[in-house]
Amino acid sequence: MAWDEWEQLKANASGSNSAQTRLNQVAPPSGDGGGPADLASTPAEKRTAANAIEQHLEPGTAKAGNTVEISTESAVSEFRGKDGHGWDTSTALKKAHAAWEKQVKSLVGRLSAEKYALRETATRIQNTDIGIGTQFRQQSQIDKH
Incomplete structure (x- = not known):
C-alpha cells in the first residue's frame, strides 16, 4: 500500500462522510448489536x-x-500373536486406546467443571452485587444521615 493511499484511507475514516461507530447507544431490539x-x-x-x-x-x-475397552483388549490380544511375534497393530492399538482413555477422562472432567460453573454462577453474581452494594453504602452520604 502506497503512503498516499494510506493517508487517503485515514482521511476518509476521520472525515464526516464516513460511518463511525457510536458507543453511546443501546443495541436495537432486533439483535443487530453484537x-x-x-x-x-x-x-x-x-x-x-x-x-x-x-x-x-x-x-x-x-x-x-468404557464401551471400547473389551473390544480393544480383544483386538490387542489377537494381534499380539501367540508365539511372541505379533503385528505392530497390537502396539498401535494399545497406544491409541491409552490416548482414547485420556481424552475421555479429560472430557468428563471438562463436563464436571462446566456443571460446577453453571451451579455457582448465580451465587457468585449475587455475592458480587451484595459486596458492591455494601461498599457503596459505606461511602454514601445519604445512608449516613
Missing part, C-alpha cells in the same frame, strides 16, 4: 443445564468411553 436479542439465562435454566450434564452427559460419556 448478539442475539434472546441471549438470557436464568438460574433455573442454569440448574436444568447442570442437571442434564450430571444425569445424562457425564454418565453417557463415561459409558461410551
Whole structure:
C-alpha cells in the first residue's frame, strides 16, 4: 500500500462522510448489536443445564468411553500373536486406546467443571452485587444521615 493511499484511507475514516461507530447507544431490539436479542439465562435454566450434564452427559460419556475397552483388549490380544511375534497393530492399538482413555477422562472432567460453573454462577453474581452494594453504602452520604 502506497503512503498516499494510506493517508487517503485515514482521511476518509476521520472525515464526516464516513460511518463511525457510536458507543453511546443501546443495541436495537432486533439483535443487530453484537448478539442475539434472546441471549438470557436464568438460574433455573442454569440448574436444568447442570442437571442434564450430571444425569445424562457425564454418565453417557463415561459409558461410551468404557464401551471400547473389551473390544480393544480383544483386538490387542489377537494381534499380539501367540508365539511372541505379533503385528505392530497390537502396539498401535494399545497406544491409541491409552490416548482414547485420556481424552475421555479429560472430557468428563471438562463436563464436571462446566456443571460446577453453571451451579455457582448465580451465587457468585449475587455475592458480587451484595459486596458492591455494601461498599457503596459505606461511602454514601445519604445512608449516613
